[in-house]
Ligand SMILES: Nc1ncnc2c1ncn2[C@@H]1O[C@H](COP(=O)(O)OP(=O)(O)O)[C@@H](O)[C@H]1O
């Protein structure tokens with residue numbers, strides 16, 4: 001029991017590594033902000049492409065979402081980070097991570113948006129058009145607000161996944177939270193920093209996870 | 222033309238394809254093995270917990286909800302590192318594949334429990350009453366009436382989640398599990414070529430694209446009866 | 449109709465929290481009798497029916513079915529008892545994932561332990577009685593509301609219940625579908641089934657009921673023959689209710 005406590009919940013090690021961890025947390029938050037915003041924007045464009053009546057626009061968007069839903073994000077990340085230099089493209093860990101997760105998240109967010117847009121009755125668009133709004137105006141002011149509201153739980157749960165996903169950046173030595181924790185672990189020969197990282201993720205994400213469940217319950221009722 | 226040639230030579234070098242396809246295929250086998258084990262264990266445990274939860278015992282439900290919350294909130298890679306690097310010093314040795322299997326199946330179980338529970342919650346209360354009023358009892362009604370309907374409702378989101386989590390078998394490469402990605406990065410560093418990485422990407426597409434198509438198919442088809 | 453009581457409700461009370469919904473109900477339904485319950489919405493009619501097979505747990509009193517008190521005994525006893533009390537809901541509650549035939553055979557096979565052929569034969573008989581044998585292979589979503597309700601009646605009857613409880617069986621139906629369900633209920637009565645019916649179909653009550661019970665505020669205000677209740681109600685509350693329903 002004592003060894004377990006020492007190995008996983010060593011308070012003095014946790015306190016000692018705290019500054020390093022907080023630095024990592026800041027990087028994680030920065031990374032999250034970048035990938036979430038890019039993913040939300042990219043996903044919207046891809047979703048609109050997915051639903052376009054023009055085949056030349058629709059097909060590439062569908063292929064895009066399917067491919068990036070099928071590829072594990074870590075594979076994509078390693079491919080970009082270690083593969084591109086072979087083609088003469090040097091790339092920083094941050095750029096590689098942002099690019100990989102942008103591609104991955106756009107396809108996931110796109111699926112959520114698509115479901116949302118499809119959930120808005122067709123009559124809404126027709127009514128908006130009949131009052132003289134352009135197609136783009138109708139989309140922005142009438143369809144999208146309803147679409148987003150309808151899939152808010154899914155958008156939120158996808159965003160939780162994105163935050164968790166940023167931990168993969170540690171695999172390409174990007175100094176975010178998990179990377180810092182793992183560094184601290186290898187220096188101290190103790191898993192407590194990793195447990196501390198887990199606790200930080202819990203503090204960050206547990207409320208959001210609860211919120212998603214709350215949402216779902218309300219939809220079911 | 223020059224550019225395309227260079228691209229092909231970097232990512233699809235025929236000599237490299239020949240040299241490393243077998244190694245990647247061996248990785249595919251391990252990925253499939255661990256993936257299937259995770260699916261069976263994760264869905265099984267998740268279903269069991271969701272069924273237990275329908276009995277409405279506060280004591281059990283508290284633990285089920287905590288379990289589901291924690292494993293949905295934690296990044297699997299964090300858990301993988303804790304188990305892989307932490308447990309040995311506590312005297313417990315788990316192999317890389319075992320750690321990967323444990324973490325991913327518990328994660329899938331947490332999500333599956335929530336998905337099945339959402340399915341149970343969406344079933345009309347009258348369905349339970351009809352079953353109980355005809356003498357099936359709570360357990361009989363659970364199995365014959367509620368469960369089949371919950372399964373049906375749960376299938377599309379479950380397939381999506383299974384896809385997301387089995388893809389995480391690639392995380393095994395971080396702790397030396399010789400799955401597809403590890404096989405490819407090893408080959409890449411030996412050969413100094415990016416082609417093995419392309420092979421890995423293609424292997425994953427072949428494995429997971431069918432699941433993507435299945436998910437899409439299930440999302441468009443959602444009604445009882447023959448239609 | 450005999451004088452043997454098939455269902456006895458004795459001093460039944462039901463509270464939800466501090467809210468007392470049933471305040472001591474006494475009601476006897478004899479073998480082969482059709483007792484019709486009317487009363488304003490919220491007066492506790494559904495709650496009373498649901499206490500009769502303990503879908504709702506009574507807070508006090510006894511329910512005696514065919515001479516056996518169902519408030520005592522084990523869970524297994526309770527499930528056996530429920531087989532004797534058929535229930536038909538306002539919302540049908542057919543199982544959407546099963547064919548009509550499977551809806552009618554499920555409890556026969558799982559609760560009564562009948563073999564598949566035996567259950568099928570019994571189910572086809574019952575579906576024949578409600579005029580839906582030709583829909584045996586259909587799914588509930590392919591049926592009209594009236595047809596679904598008749599299947600629900602067949603599902604309950606297939607278990608050979610001693611008493612049938614109906615909770616507003618036609619309230620969720622389009623007007624033109626009500627008749628087919630009432631006809632099935634009348635046939636059932638003519639065959640001697642003991643029935644306790646909550647409904648607003650006053651015409652049906654006049655024609656078929658042996659006794660009419662008026663409930664209000666969790667108590668039985670008045671009971672009598674249809675002629676007594678509809679023709680010359682004694683209590684002021686009954687008169688007010690009937691006047692309201694007529695327009
Ligand atoms: N599960 C419940 N919890 C709390 N109150 C309930 C519940 N079921 C019924 N009630 C209350 O009991 C009263 C009687 O309901 P009900 O038996 O359905 O009346 P009726 O069928 O005569 O319309 C209503 O005021 C209703 O709000």
Ligand SMILES: [Mg+2]
Nearest residue numbers: 493494495616
């Ligand atoms: Mg009612």
